[in-house]
Amino acid sequence: MIPPGVPVVSAAAMVAAEQAVFAAGASQIELMERAGTAVAREALRFANQRPVLVLAGPGNNGGDGYVAARLLEEAGLDVTVATMGDAKAGAAAHMRSRWEGRTVALEDAAPRAFLVDGLLGIGKARPFTPDLGDRLRTLVEGAQFVLSIDIPSGFDTDSGDDLGSPVTADRTVALGALKPVHCIGDGLAGCGAVMLADIGIPVESAWHSLARPALARPSARANKYSRGLVVVIEGEMPGAARLSACAAASGAGYVILAGDTASDGQPHAIVRRRVTTPETMTELLDDSRIGAVVVGPGLGRGQNARRMLDLALSSSHALILDGDALSLLGTDAGARLSDRRAPKVLTPHSGEFDRMFGPGGGSKIERTIAGAKESGAHIIHKGGDTVIAAPSGEVILGANGSPWLSTAGTGDVLAGTLATQLAGGALSHLEACEAAVWLHGRAAQLCGPAFHADDLIANLPRAIAECL
Ligand SMILES: NC(=O)C1=CN([C@@H]2O[C@H](COP(=O)(O)OP(=O)(O)OC[C@H]3O[C@@H](n4cnc5c(N)ncnc54)[C@H](OP(=O)(O)O)[C@@H]3O)[C@@H](O)[C@H]2O)[C@@H](O)CC1
Numbered sequence: 370m371i372p373p374g375v376p377v378v379s380a381a382a383m384v385a386a387e388q389a390v391f392a393a394g395a396s397q398i399e400l401m402e403r404a405g406t407a408v409a410r411e412a413l414r415f416a417n418q419r420p421v422l423v424l425a426g427p428g429n430n431g432g433d434g435y436v437a438a439r440l441l442e443e444a445g446l447d448v449t450v451a452t453m454g455d456a457k458a459g460a461a462a463h464m465r466s467r468w469e470g471r472t473v474a475l476e477d478a479a480p481r482a483f484l485v486d487g488l489l490g491i492g493k494a495r496p497f498t499p500d501l502g503d504r505l506r507t508l509v510e511g512a513q514f515v516l517s518i519d520i521p522s523g524f525d526t527d528s529g530d531d532l533g534s535p536v537t538a539d540r541t542v543a544l545g546a547l548k549p550v551h552c553i554g555d556g557l558a559g560c561g562a563v564m565l566a567d568i569g570i571p572v573e574s575a576w577h578s579l580a581r582p583a584l585a586r587p588s589a590r591a592n593k594y595s596r597g598l599v600v601v602i603e604g605e606m607p608g609a610a611r612l613s614a615c616a617a618a619s620g621a622g623y624v625i626l627a628g629d630t631a632s633d634g635q636p637h638a639i640v641r642r643r644v645t646t647p648e649t650m651t652e653l654l655d656d657s658r659i660g661a662v663v664v665g666p667g668l669g670r671g672q673n674a675r676r677m678l679d680l681a682l683s684s685s686h687a688l689i690l691d692g693d694a695l696s697l698l699g700t701d702a703g704a705r706l707s708d709r710r711a712p713k714v715l716t717p718h719s720g721e722f723d724r725m726f727g728p729g730g731g732s733k734i735e736r737t738i739a740g741a742k743e744s745g746a747h748i749i750h751k752g753g754d755t756v757i758a759a760p761s762g763e764v765i766l767g768a769n770g771s772p773w774l775s776t777a778g779t780g781d782v783l784a785g786t787l788a789t790q791l792a793g794g795a796l797s798h799l800e801a802c803e804a805a806v807w808l809h810g811r812a813a814q815l816c817g818p819a820f821h822a823d824d825l826i827a828n829l830p831r832a833i834a835e836c837l
Pocket residue numbers: 387397400401404426427428429430431432433453454457488489490491492493494495496497498518519520544
């Protein structure tokens with residue numbers, strides 16, 4: 370769980386924001402006191418009189434730890450500090466000198482019920498030595514509650530990678546702003562629930578965490594076309610396209626399922642069009658009322674699939690390219706899509722993304738931005754840590770779903786949900802992507818455990834109701 374709709378910044382951007390505050394006259398000591406106060410406040414909510422062990426590393430994260438230790442002791446708790454190295458000169462050393470309570474070296478520390486992790490923050494983390502790693506594991510496993518300061522120690526701030534750290538927090542107090550580690554990669558599990566503490570550092574960013582969309586009810590003048598006409602192209606596995614079409618029918622005014630199964634009519638609200646040849650496909654797409662076309666779910670990768678994809682790409686409609694369409698584009702995706710002027714959104718899972726843009730080259734955020742810039746498309750890079758990127762470099766980080774989404778067909782539902790938001794025309798492309806990911810994730814939460822993709826569709830109206 371991460372706070373919704375707030376800026377997310379890299380480690381370097383956070384340091385720059387801190388420097389700007391110092392340049393404007395704030396002192397590092399003042400800022401560290403605020404950071405430690407926020408941590409102590411959160412610790413007091415959960416410590417419940419249990420003995421506290423504060424781990425204090427050599428940097429400013431450790432400085433925050435010393436402040437929290439002092440304030441928790443003043444609040445009457447039984448506090449021990451375990452230190453790793455000497456505090457670096459400046460604010461951290463100052464806070465170290467103000468701590469007069471019980472202090473041990475990390476190597477000698479024994480587990481206590483409430484652990485505050487102030488070993489490493491957003492400075493460049495190195496993997497722990499085996500001895501320190503073992504000691505830390507004992508302390509983490511021996512605690513009933515682990516509260517991490519800013520980030521879980523031993524994780525990479527920008528990639529979210531776990532550098533071999535034994536820390537798994539129950540809760541993390543993010544200081545000043547969210548960082549990528551709170552939203553992507555191993556950090557999602559390592560941070561536990563994330564709480565954001567405002568410590569008076571103004572932060573602006575093109576990256577934000579996912580927020581609930583504000584959706585409009587249909588107006589009194591609405592008709593089925595004004596609410597959006599969605600076309601879903603069927604292929605070799607018709608079930609996938611049907612999932613997309615049924616999801617689109619939650620909110621769209623008109624949904625056409627185009628393919629070979631024209632006679633099979635459930636649900637009746639979805640209009641079937643028999644489209645099996647390039648001619649019938651061209652005829653279908655020659656309709657200016659179409660708001661969005663979904664192509665790819667269950668499409669297949671044969672000659673016919675390729676032809677249908679080419680025709681969809683040469684149309685002027687907003688396109689959602691998913692599944693097999695992405696595999697067919699493969700490494701040509703960037704070149705072929707950047708020439709297409711009409712809107713396009715790609716919805717790859719990590720395998721499909723790698724097939725199009727290669728497996729290397731930075732964090733999931735950086736790679737998704739690079740793919741969006743190269744292709745000129747908006748990209749929803751799916752997974753438990755979904756990253757939405759626009760060609761402009763704007764990013765939405767969404768982790769509001771449910772691990773139960775990891776079941777076949779849920780991606781098809783996302784594609785249909787997105788088509789509805791795009792076809793409605795009320796939202797920008799980035800807003801439509803954000804709305805679709807939020808609705809999809811919320812519907813999954815409403816499903817509870819062990820659902821299948823059809824259940825997800827059944828819960829979309831309830832998710833939409835929360836946004837009106
Ligand atoms: N800027 C501000 O005023 C404010 C900042 N704030 C706080 O500061 C935090 C960032 O602080 P920071 O930049 O000092 O980095 P941090 O991560 O604490 O320490 C880096 C040190 O750890 C060391 N080290 C690394 N790995 C290691 C290992 N495995 N084993 C042992 N040592 C290891 C590394 O050593 P080196 O690799 O350089 O030898 C370096 O000395 C931030 O997250 C927030 O909590 C708030 O107080 C608000 C005000």
